[in-house]
Amino acid sequence: MSAGGRARIRAVPRFGHGSRVPGWDEAVDLTKPPAVVPDLNVTPVPPELRADIEAAMAKYPDRRSAAIPALHAAQELHGWCSPEAIEQVAAVMQLTPAYLTSVATFYDMLETQPKPRNDVYVCTNISCSLRGADEFLEAMHEAALEDVDVNVRAFECLGACDIAPMASVNGEYVGPLEPGDAARIVEDLRAGKPVLESKQLRYRKCVDPGVAEGAQDFSPPPADVPRADTAGLGPEGDTVDRPGPTAPIEIPREEAEE
Amino acid sequence: VALKILFDRIDEPGLNTLEVYRRRGGYDALEEALKMEPDEVLAQISASGIRGRGGAGFRMGQKASFLPHGDMEKYLVCNADESEPGTFKDRELMQKSPHMLIEGIIIASYAVDIHRAFIYIRGEYAHQADILEVAIAEAVDAGLLGERILGSGHSLTLVLHRGAGAYICGEETGLLDSLEGKRGNPRLKPPFPAIEGLYHGPTLINNVETLATVPAIIRMSGEEYAEIGTETSTGTKLVSVSGDVRRPGNYEIELGISSRELIYDLAGGPEEGREIKFWFPGGSSSPVLTKDDLDVPYDFDSMAKAGSMLGSGAVIVVDDSHTVLEVALKLAKFYAHESCGKCVPCREGTNWTVKMLQRIESGEATPMDLDIMASVQEQIIGNCLCVLGDAMAMPIGSMVEKFREELEAEIEAARERAAAGQLEDVIPIGVADEHAGPIPVH
Numbered sequence: 001m002s003a004g005g006r007a008r009i010r011a012v013p014r015f016g017h018g019s020r021v022p023g024w025d026e027a028v029d030l031t032k033p034p035a036v037v038p039d040l041n042v043t044p045v046p047p048e049l050r051a052d053i054e055a056a057m058a059k060y061p062d063r064r065s066a067a068i069p070a071l072h073a074a075q076e077l078h079g080w081c082s083p084e085a086i087e088q089v090a091a092v093m094q095l096t097p098a099y100l101t102s103v104a105t106f107y108d109m110l111e112t113q114p115k116p117r118n119d120v121y122v123c124t125n126i127s128c129s130l131r132g133a134d135e136f137l138e139a140m141h142e143a144a145l146e147d148v149d150v151n152v153r154a155f156e157c158l159g160a161c162d163i164a165p166m167a168s169v170n171g172e173y174v175g176p177l178e179p180g181d182a183a184r185i186v187e188d189l190r191a192g193k194p195v196l197e198s199k200q201l202r203y204r205k206c207v208d209p210g211v212a213e214g215a216q217d218f219s220p221p222p223a224d225v226p227r228a229d230t231a232g233l234g235p236e237g238d239t240v241d242r243p244g245p246t247a248p249i250e251i252p253r254e255e256a257e258e
Numbered sequence: 259v260a261l262k263i264l265f266d267r268i269d270e271p272g273l274n275t276l277e278v279y280r281r282r283g284g285y286d287a288l289e290e291a292l293k294m295e296p297d298e299v300l301a302q303i304s305a306s307g308i309r310g311r312g313g314a315g316f317r318m319g320q321k322a323s324f325l326p327h328g329d330m331e332k333y334l335v336c337n338a339d340e341s342e343p344g345t346f347k348d349r350e351l352m353q354k355s356p357h358m359l360i361e362g363i364i365i366a367s368y369a370v371d372i373h374r375a376f377i378y379i380r381g382e383y384a385h386q387a388d389i390l391e392v393a394i395a396e397a398v399d400a401g402l403l404g405e406r407i408l409g410s411g412h413s414l415t416l417v418l419h420r421g422a423g424a425y426i427c428g429e430e431t432g433l434l435d436s437l438e439g440k441r442g443n444p445r446l447k448p449p450f451p452a453i454e455g456l457y458h459g460p461t462l463i464n465n466v467e468t469l470a471t472v473p474a475i476i477r478m479s480g481e482e483y484a485e486i487g488t489e490t491s492t493g494t495k496l497v498s499v500s501g502d503v504r505r506p507g508n509y510e511i512e513l514g515i516s517s518r519e520l521i522y523d524l525a526g527g528p529e530e531g532r533e534i535k536f537w538f539p540g541g542s543s544s545p546v547l548t549k550d551d552l553d554v555p556y557d558f559d560s561m562a563k564a565g566s567m568l569g570s571g572a573v574i575v576v577d578d579s580h581t582v583l584e585v586a587l588k589l590a591k592f593y594a595h596e597s598c599g600k601c602v603p604c605r606e607g608t609n610w611t612v613k614m615l616q617r618i619e620s621g622e623a624t625p626m627d628l629d630i631m632a633s634v635q636e637q638i639i640g641n642c643l644c645v646l647g648d649a650m651a652m653p654i655g656s657m658v659e660k661f662r663e664e665l666e667a668e669i670e671a672a673r674e675r676a677a678a679g680q681l682e683d684v685i686p687i688g689v690a691d692e693h694a695g696p697i698p699v700h
Contacts, residue, residue, distance in 0.1 A: 106424060126538075126589060127343065131501075159380070159383065210510065
């Protein structure tokens with residue numbers, strides 16, 4: 001860990017003897033009566049959020065199962081699981097805000113503190129750290145200092161050790177990364193472009209040498225099937241023609257020269 | 259010619275679409291299965307001898323046969339919460355061939371008479387989840403899911419459920435709680451999920467790879483599948499090789515090949531001039547093996563005999579440019595962060611292990627600390643509801659055992675550095691740990 005990385009982390013206030021200073025976690029006011037299930041008729045809920053949550057609840061035999069999808073939807077809308085967001089979910093799902101808060105605090109991808117909009121999760125688990133994830137994380141922290149809208153987090157294994165060290169940028173897996181890629185990620189995010197496209201996992205071919213056997217049997221997919229790269233589902237309305245999974249990855253010239 | 263069952267021409271463009279998958283003979287196994295009696299399908303699965311690909315290696319046929327018969331709400335849950343460090347095989351499979359998984363789920367549900375199935379996919383796999391969602395919609399439109407599948411009497415609804423980032427949700431009972439909309443805390447077993455699982459109903463939980471193999475078993479027949487691999491570890495296995503190797507990635511191998519072949523011939527071995535120091539044969543939870551164990555066959559029983567486990571089939575190779583301490587600390591921090599906190603031995607044991615390893619780094623430890631550390635690991639194993647604590651205790655215990663000399667040297671060196679005032683401050687866990695986030699909630 002670098003000094004640069006460390007400085008960005010808020011330390012828990014402690015007494016000299018090591019105990020946490022009371023109130024470090026902004027505990028709830030215990031003298032207040034507990035929050036009850038909010039009334040849907042008086043809680044303003046954005047209609048699209050309500051529709052999303054209700055659609056999620058309809059998929060399960062028990063509506064409570066929709067807690068995670070509902071909190072995801074609320075986080076998407078509000079930027080984080082704010083008290084208002086949780087109140088709205090609670091009203092639609094008819095659960096207490098306390099219950100939903102307990103769920104939201106359990107999962108790493110649900111944030112109960114305000115956060116910048118763009119998420120950069122840098123994997124720092126074993127396989128990635130063996131290949132230099134800590135150096136990349138440091139570089140990513142540096143690069144993000146200039147941009148207030150990037151939330152850089154060290155994350156546990158993201159399940160892409162084949163492209164180690166890697167990161168998930170707003171859900172898009174990119175790797176193998178070098179410290180120099182950090183600035184490019186921030187740049188691409190700012191420009192609203194696909195992030196580090198030449199290093200996106202979605203275009204990576206299987207490395208197993210036996211897989212290509214029988215390749216002569218390959219026939220192109222029917223023309224009327226939308227040319228999704230191995231299901232390269234772009235964002236909705238995305239019409240950019242991307243290389244398919246079996247096409248060689250084209251590295252932009254300026255990058256190749258670097 | 260290397261046998262590929264799951265990875266057969268997996269990079270074919272458009273394989274994720276129903277059209278290409280069907281043209282390649284996809285869903286033929288489903289049609290065949292629906293012509294058989296459910297018991298016959300289950301018998302084929304049992305005859306194949308396939309063992310669970312998620313980590314425990316329990317026979318799928320046996321697990322499925324535990325489900326009670328009769329008219330009740332039963333559930334099938336596909337565990338796609340692949341979060342064991344080093345494991346990324348299900349990701350590639352779901353991304354490139356989602357229909358293979360869906361077909362396997364439909365056949366398995368038919369075999370045990372289940373009408374509701376869920377895929378619990380980890381929240382980080384956004385791209386793969388999008389692909390599966392499209393594939394499920396395609397299957398529904400084609401009458402492969404829903405009421406009276408392909409004109410048979412079998413119906414199935416399949417729902418994709420996205421998690422939100424928690425390692426513990428890969429543990430089957432933690433997963434069930436999470437799927438029920440709760441914090442993902444593991445449950446007391448027994449009752450096992452096959453008797454009382456999701457929404458208190460009997461539940462069959464299997465890994466992505468296990469379920470995706472089911473169509474092949476039906477196509478080939480269970481007996482023929484059982485011919486592949488070794489007698490007790492049948493079939494092929496997807497292995498994720500990562501860490502210090504030249505060609506990290508997923509390989510489909512026949513169970514029972516030598517580990518050396520896998521690590522050196524397929525994955526390319528460590529960089530020129532480097533040597534393997536140790537390796538995890540089955541994800542970060544498996545006890546480490548050294549370079550002396552490279553000739554152990556890669557199958558369930560041989561790995562167990564060598565004192566480790568095949569686990570999820572994730573080989574992490576560490577070469578001699580890294581210290582044992584560095585890897586041990588990463589590992590312990592991970593489990594300390596991911597412990598759900600329900601059982602004391604795991605919650606405290608993981609955190610104390612991190613502190614003890616940090617003491618080594620900061621030059622405060624003595625060789626006796628290694629004995630204390632080893633005894634802490636022993637106290638964790640078998641004393642919790644789930645195996646998360648064991649998953650740290652086993653590899654850490656094996657590292658202390660196998661690399662005691664190196665750790666002792668490390669302790670001495672750190673003490674000397676500390677005495678000379680050359681050490682950086684070590685940040686105690688929970689204070690400014692990079693994993694703790696704004697508030698350490700776990």
